[in-house]
Amino acid sequence: MPRRRITQADVAAMAGVSQATVSFVLNDRVPEGVHISADTRQRVRDAIRITGYSANPVAQRLAGGRNQIIGVFTYEATFPGGGRDFYGPFLVGIEHAAEQLGIDILLFTSARVVEGRRRLTRDGWQRLGIADGCLLLGQHEDRSELQHLLDTNYPFAFIGKRASEGGRLPYVGADYVTATRRAVERLVALGHRRIGYVGELGTDQPTLDRLEGYRATVQQAGLSARLVTEEDPAATAAAVVDQGLTALVVAPERDAEELSDALLARDVRVPRDVSVLLLGQPHRRLRRPQEWSGFAIPREEMGARALLMLSRLVANDDVPETELHQLLECPEVEGATAAPPPGAPAPGGQGPADPTELATAP
């Protein structure tokens, strides 16, 4: 006997009022010109308690209300190939915050992958409409899709810094510039003068930020930038040796362990001969994660903060402009892969620029 679920009409009948009144009491906000007495309110509340009524989120949504569901959209396909290793921590943070807020999470896994990336369109915007708002995750967002979101005033927030669209995109990102700056400064403080950047020269925001932090700091210390962009670990190791680098900052797209092995093959040891700082934990899980120095990316916190921001956006809490763009600090990781350069046992202040620099860098 699948007896009907309790509806507002049931509650209304019990309280001796109309369905509309129940709705008003529930939302605790009556339109202009409508009044509900304290007594009636109480009767409705009692009826709700007695019947155990709870709102049908589907109907709420259809009628244009909120339903405490936040969508999560990932531009890159989470499958196959360990995408989750990367997105997992964000999800964890999002779920955590959602649990606190009493919000359900809708994963848009149905969006088909077109040319390697997911599309919000293609099979309909409509599915977005189930959720009160949506968190966007990944690199390759689509301009026109974003424009549509802005046009329709659909609440959304990015996880990861977004500089485009004239700063109209709400986001929670990680402060790679500062974190990279500090990493390089650590190396400089240890006495390093030939500090290389190992990574790809992409145009994505994280890479731009890391490079900016690296370049600015290196320049400020009177050193020159040395980019090692080889993809192959062996080639990278060769470049490091050729350029006589004593320290490296390694972007997450490169595998520090493979690099370390390749260096070892040339009898170059970390950190004895070359110090290594990771600019964020890599996508692949490390065999010995605790050993690597550098900084961590606060992925869980980013997810949680983004959900918080979005829920405020949804509630239309008039979020101030300044809170729409959050950059979280990347915690430093001490590790064991940073040491003074060989032949310079005393870590000191900032000395003069490397005297061999002009000779090796044309």
Place this chain on the structure above:
Amino acid sequence: MPRRRITQADVAAMAGVSQATVSFVLNDRVPEGVHISADTRQRVRDAIRITGYSANPVAQRLAGGRNQIIGVFTYEATFPGGGRDFYGPFLVGIEHAAEQLGIDILLFTSARVVEGRRRLTRDGWQRLGIADGCLLLGQHEDRSELQHLLDTNYPFAFIGKRASEGGRLPYVGADYVTATRRAVERLVALGHRRIGYVGELGTDQPTLDRLEGYRATVQQAGLSARLVTEEDPAATAAAVVDQGLTALVVAPERDAEELSDALLARDVRVPRDVSVLLLGQPHRRLRRPQEWSGFAIPREEMGARALLMLSRLVANDDVPETELHQLLECPEVEGATAAPPPGAPAPGGQGPADPTELATAP
């Protein structure tokens, strides 16, 4: 200008038919006595293509239709404390299958935690109704809640074997009995005669199954069961040494690495002195996962298969009884922690029972 989204009415107008006709064509299934000509069908399809219409899942659901959303409910709180390490792989499998099927995933993170476990009720069944069906994950399900699901005919499926409720609960589980049996058989084949079971004596299904597999195999080999239930690794190691065990099967709730360390402290080495097989990868991530022998739990596949089963249940594909209870095979893991017992270098067939057995086991 937030122009309205395309509705069936729009499509209908363009095709010169009624909204109902569009609905019929879309669902490709007309009620008794209704007929749509091939020509009309084509006009509607064209209109759909031109307008880029896609159904509003919320309205679909409210009107009693399906909306391609599957819920995932986790009984244990996923937070705090690495719950995701455990549930993550299931989720990955679920998402993977969902992507194939064009289904979205709704995580019921909003269900508040009462006394350490989540409740489907408490804050409303209604939220379940958003999804076409629901996957249930975790140990501590509630009888009355299940009964309600059965009563209301709400489609659901468990991930993990469920023997209760007279076999009416659909599930996809892992065959721990067989996997454990094979693990013990491996040890017997290596020549071991004193094989211990390390783990907790819970009444949960996985534990019951592991114990059943262990007891049956040990008995069949003419050996006696030796349960080591100490929680502390050091105490476990002591018990292992006291009982003169040469091999262990270790349930996932115990940390094999800690145990190994504790054994090492007594100068007992794995696998030289004691062989160890893991009865499923442990919850905590291992430092050297590849080294441990035993079997793996096909978590991703379980998630995927469960979603497949549920989607068939939802579609009312008349799933045969036999497919409602699936047990997946646990792949063996070779590893390096299993070896012949000390002093018995030649791994042979099944010899006689351990001669010292009666002396040490009262």
Place this chain on the structure above:
DNA sequence: CGTCGATAATAATGCGCATAATCCCCTTGT
């Protein structure tokens, strides 16, 4: 005494869809 303004609430509407009930027209049988 009629009317304005507030209070207190209700009836009515529509969200977009699935589906039951109904309608119209044309062919066939008698």
Place this chain on the structure above:
DNA sequence: ACAAGGGGATTATGCGCATTATTATCGACG
């Protein structure tokens, strides 16, 4: 010539809620 039947669609209804428009009562004011 007229009923019966079936193909081809339409209209109507309701899902449960938010929201707008409307009604009713009452005290105060001129």
